[in-house]
Amino acid sequence: MGRHDVYQAIFYFAVLFGAAPFLGRYIAGVFSDNKPVQFLEPVETFLYKCTGIDHKSEMHWTRYLVAVLLLNLWGLIAVFALQIFQGHLPFNPQHLKGVEPLLAFNTAASFVTNTNWQAYSGESTLSYLVQMLGLTVQNFLSAATAMGVMLALARGIVRRNSGALGNFWSDIVKTTLYILLPLSLVFALVLVGQGVVQTFAPYHTVHTLAETDQVIPLGPAASQIAIKQLGTNGGGFFGVNSAHPFENPTPLSNFLEMLAILLIPAAQVFAFGKLINNKKHGVALFGVMALVLLVGFGVAWYSEVSTAHHIGVGQLMEGKEQRIGVMNSVLWETVTTAASNGSVNCMHDSMSPITILVGMFNIMLGEVIFGGVGCGVYGMILFVLLTVFLVGLMVGRTPEYLGKKLEAREIRWMMAGLLIPNLSILIGAAIALTIPSAAASILNPGPHGLSEVAYAFSSAAGNNGSALAGLNVNTPFYNVTLAIVMLLCRFGVLIPVLAIAGSLARKNAVAESDGTFHADGMMFGAILLFSILIVGALTFVPMLLLGPVSEHFLMLSGRLF
């Protein structure tokens, strides 16, 4: 925990929190109804002409949802088919064979849902074509999809006596053209400058100093890595993700990738505040998120350093890279689990038990500590509705959220959206642990083994994608169950949110009175924070105690497994 490390951490958060409001204002500008940013209007017009889509027609929540589901269905089919038939398709210089169907299904579900869970290593499994035309495309579209749902929710809050939530096609086209593509283009080039590969050439065989042959894997990696970070996707071009020197070659690339992971998730909170004409609400959400992030990072870092001390080594370097170092590995771990990104620059499985706990808890909270592009905000709003509901119960008033009365219908959808991921994690992990062949996938025995399984289902349910990668997940059981959990939890949250948005949009606003509970300020922030922590704690504390916490204490007493 040297001074140098502290400076880096401070610099990181200063840049991130400094840039977020500006990018947030820009994002809000892109989607604002009056005087929107539209310098790419000719491209937009061209796209709508090609597709014959009427981008101005307003969509009711069910029509918006159908559009979301259709786009995701085509994505699912395309990614699956591209993998199965890659052996017969071009841009496959290594002549890789078609991917086994269950793995292909898992990967397709994973990339469509913005999870980017990977039960394979890209360099030995996927052709350049699949990486570009399948995975890179989904990196854009899954992020844009969730951004669209967030925008629909914002409109639902603001609009009165309407049912219209905007146009999904217009939302994803704008998200892609104005936010994701320009940032990715610039970022990809910077990454290449640092050493990330970007080529269509086959793998390069070199003759090493020790007189043996070494195959250098290549590919169009930079273009994918840029969007994998910016779109909170996280799927690596190579198996070891951003620990691979070709994905994350320098300390600077490491810093920029870490920044890219949280940049849009942090900015969109401000954008959301602006779009619902209540900036203070956005600031309050941002405050809660930032607090949980910072505390988690502090705990994780302290644990990583003190564990090394306890074991009697200088630093805990297993699974970490020398150019990146311990602090940047822990910071990345906290950031990637808070955002539903899931890319890794070190192996989480080899981190100290409490560091693992922080990452796992970030995911278990439902990916609302900034969370993913779009879904971070809409997931958080479910907790906000819970908070407002609880406060309403306490004071005996009908709960209101930003001037809209919350009734049984919204509360039911909210509960569905909160419970589906939590139940998926608990039930999924329980099933895996009771089936001997599934439990046999565990690499690290003892309580750490429970952590591996719990982490896997949390990661799938939170659409995060990181893993305690010792668990062997390329088995029929995990490929199928985790794919189902990813799809269930993506749409099990997205559908309730759209339903709530549709229902809110239809309501008229109620006049503010002395008894109105304002969704901003310290009081609101504190109650929101406790609501989140209580839901997370009540659901997961037993699992966390049996997993990482027991491992921590057994480790202190010198126990090995």
Next chain:
Amino acid sequence: MNKQDFFGSIRMFLVLTVMTGIHYPLVVTIAAKIAFRNQADGSIVYNKNGTAVGSTLIAQQFSDSTHFTARPSACSYATVASGASNLGVTSSVLHDSVIARAKVLGKPVGKVPADLIFASGSGLDPHISPEAALIQVDRIVKARALSGENRKALIKMIASRTEKPQWGLFGEARVNVLLLNCDIDSMRVNNFCGRRL
């Protein structure tokens, strides 16, 4: 659902696929080849004869005692695909291998730079810490039968190959093992003539 929405969604999916899956990587590739050709192609290192001997970013296995060794690799430096041990801190397997690695270096675990007893995350970490390079000097001096003067030259080499934290702020100090080994191979001393690069 009306027909227009259905077919419109297919057309929109295809158009966006072309834009983000073909145009975007293509533009990045062309720009990368113009601006950063060497990096885009894998930062390949060539020797004097123009033979590619490796990539500055990918570790190689050096098991002979005349070269600096890279960090331990759980995948034995395999590149397709590479990997890590994923062993946890309470793993007895990890515990045993750390002790074994320290033993090879002839020091107790606490006295060895951590990067030399713990396997890297990628399995291909191209760097070691400057301390991890210095600890290997005596072994190399002995294996190459270097004079005292050349020992100093070797230490100088490590210093000149040491990269400080980037911009004085980011990351850790590190030494690129492949480049350092290229340097010592091109050193002509005491009748020991390495292959020149």
